[in-house]
Amino acid sequence: MSDLVDELLAGKHGALARVITKIENRSPGYREVVSALHEHTGHAEVIGVTGSPGAGKSTLVDKVAARLRDDGHTVGVIAIDPSSPYSGGAVLGDRIRMASNAGDMDVFFRSMSARGSLGGLSTATTDAVTALDAFGKDYVIVETVGAGQNEVDIVRTADTVAVLVPPGSGDDVQMLKAGILEIGDVFVVNKADLEGADRTVQQLREMLQGRSTAGHHGVSGTEMAEVTGTPTEKGAPDETEAWEPPIVETVANRGEGVGAFLAALEDHGEYLDRTGGREQQARDRFAAAIRTLLREDANRLLAAELDRQGGIESAVDTVMARETDPYTVVDEILAPLRACLDEE
Amino acid sequence: MSVEQQDERTIRCLVAKVGLDGHDRGAHVIARALRDAGFEVIYSGLHRSPDEVVQAAVQEDVDVVGISILSGAHKTLVPRILDGLREYDAFDDRLVLVGGIVPDDDQPELRDLGVDEIFGPGASMAEMIQYIREQAPER
Numbered sequence: 434m435s436d437l438v439d440e441l442l443a444g445k446h447g448a449l450a451r452v453i454t455k456i457e458n459r460s461p462g463y464r465e466v467v468s469a470l471h472e473h474t475g476h477a478e479v480i481g482v483t484g485s486p487g488a489g490k491s492t493l494v495d496k497v498a499a500r501l502r503d504d505g506h507t508v509g510v511i512a513i514d515p516s517s518p519y520s521g522g523a524v525l526g527d528r529i530r531m532a533s534n535a536g537d538m539d540v541f542f543r544s545m546s547a548r549g550s551l552g553g554l555s556t557a558t559t560d561a562v563t564a565l566d567a568f569g570k571d572y573v574i575v576e577t578v579g580a581g582q583n584e585v586d587i588v589r590t591a592d593t594v595a596v597l598v599p600p601g602s603g604d605d606v607q608m609l610k611a612g613i614l615e616i617g618d619v620f621v622v623n624k625a626d627l628e629g630a631d632r633t634v635q636q637l638r639e640m641l642q643g644r645s646t647a648g649h650h651g652v653s654g655t656e657m658a659e660v661t662g663t664p665t666e667k668g669a670p671d672e673t674e675a676w677e678p679p680i681v682e683t684v685a686n687r688g689e690g691v692g693a694f695l696a697a698l699e700d701h702g703e704y705l706d707r708t709g710g711r712e713q714q715a716r717d718r719f720a721a722a723i724r725t726l727l728r729e730d731a732n733r734l735l736a737a738e739l740d741r742q743g744g745i746e747s748a749v750d751t752v753m754a755r756e757t758d759p760y761t762v763v764d765e766i767l768a769p770l771r772a773c774l775d776e777e
Numbered sequence: 778m779s780v781e782q783q784d785e786r787t788i789r790c791l792v793a794k795v796g797l798d799g800h801d802r803g804a805h806v807i808a809r810a811l812r813d814a815g816f817e818v819i820y821s822g823l824h825r826s827p828d829e830v831v832q833a834a835v836q837e838d839v840d841v842v843g844i845s846i847l848s849g850a851h852k853t854l855v856p857r858i859l860d861g862l863r864e865y866d867a868f869d870d871r872l873v874l875v876g877g878i879v880p881d882d883d884q885p886e887l888r889d890l891g892v893d894e895i896f897g898p899g900a901s902m903a904e905m906i907q908y909i910r911e912q913a914p915e916r
Contacts, residue, residue, distance in 0.1 A: 447866050450838035458786045521787065522812035528833060529822030536828035541836055546787075546817050 484597030831861030
């Protein structure tokens with residue numbers, strides 16, 4: 434087990450790949466591996482890329498990765514695709530777009546399926562980012578379709594979130610209202626050579642002006658000032674600058690606008706460093722991770738306890754027969770736990 | 778809980794089109810059939826070089842490397858993929874399958890090099906899926 438960790442830290446691609454497999458499968462021992470890797474993390478710049486299907490995420494990520502490689506950086510990419518809810522199978526096709534990085538092992542590209550494990554996917558993604566960070570990747574890009582809370586949770590693992598919008602009838606922009614608008618740090622109108630692109634940019638701009646000043650991580654000025662205590666902000670949290678998300682136009686398949694996009698990402702990175710937002714985001718992420726793990730583990734313990742006390746079916750039987758009620762059932766199951774806690 | 782435990786691991790397969798062969802209908806059919814069998818399929822797209830196939834097989838940590846060749850260049854392309862897999866210690870715990878047109882005379886040579894099975898035009902999908910289920914290496 435620790436062999437795998439050692440090999441990953443020594444830069445073996447196969448070990449990194451196997452660790453991510455363990456994370457995905459939640460194989461025995463994956464927790465110990467992720468735990469061991471944690472102390473080696475904190476160096477990668479994590480970028481989330483989301484947007485509707487066909488917006489051009491994979492193509493843009495490919496070009497961005499190639500540009501970062503030209504600048505001498507190493508890159509990890511996690512591309513998440515929805516899986517078939519019926520068979521559990523999936524065709525993961527994002528690799529098709531990785532043409533610019535063909536055969537370059539220093540772009541580590543990994544496809545992950547959602548595997549229908551609601552909620553668990555964001556944990557798996559966070560852990561996979563941990564593995565790539567510990568491996569020593571300078572940049573980690575997390576790419577996923579922007580459709581729903583699950584995806585929103587996933588991109589929250591990123592320092593900077595880019596939302597891709599294809600030019601269109603305006604319906605796409607309307608759709609963004611449902612949660613996506615709030616999480617974008619940088620907006621990209623891709624396929625900007627298509628008709629309607631200008632209008633889409635215009636609509637986006639209008640909607641962003643109506644956006645609340647709080648960042649997507651809900652970082653208020655006061656919190657940031659407390660954490661950083663930077664001299665310029667002393668006792669005047671109101672002066673904390675707010676981030677105005679830029680709108681970048683790209684034509685990803687021709688590589689146009691990729692430089693501007695990278696510059697926008699860099700601007701946001703500098704903004705995070707300047708305001709202490711990066712540290713606050715990391716704190717928020719770890720707090721969320723601890724809460725999620727606590728909830729999952731506690732749930733597992735409680736499920737086992739429920740089984741020990743006769744199982745859910747027999748509990749339901751008694752409730753059905755009106756011998757007892759759901760509240761009383763839960764009180765009884767939790768009684769030993771409560772007793773333990775009271776002893777403290 | 779809604780989150781089901783994944784006792785059975787998901788088998789991951791790479792379906793790779795390699796070389797100057799533009800015929801991918803067969804690969805698409807296979808990719809879909811493997812998906813419907815509950816596997817995770819990574820599809821490479823057309824015209825991949827052996828290096829790219831190796832890169833994908835290593836990074837995606839697939840259990841099965843499926844190489845589709847209809848061009849007749851299997852004797853040059855397949856050995857390069859096998860060498861690349863060995864270079865990254867990614868050969869022993871992976872099934873390597875070749876699908877497409879491979880003349881009978883060439884098959885022993887490919888098997889000697891390390892190809893686990895060859896599926897020609899007559900092979901059924903059920904046969905291939907069953908083979909993968911039975912032969913996918915334990916890890």
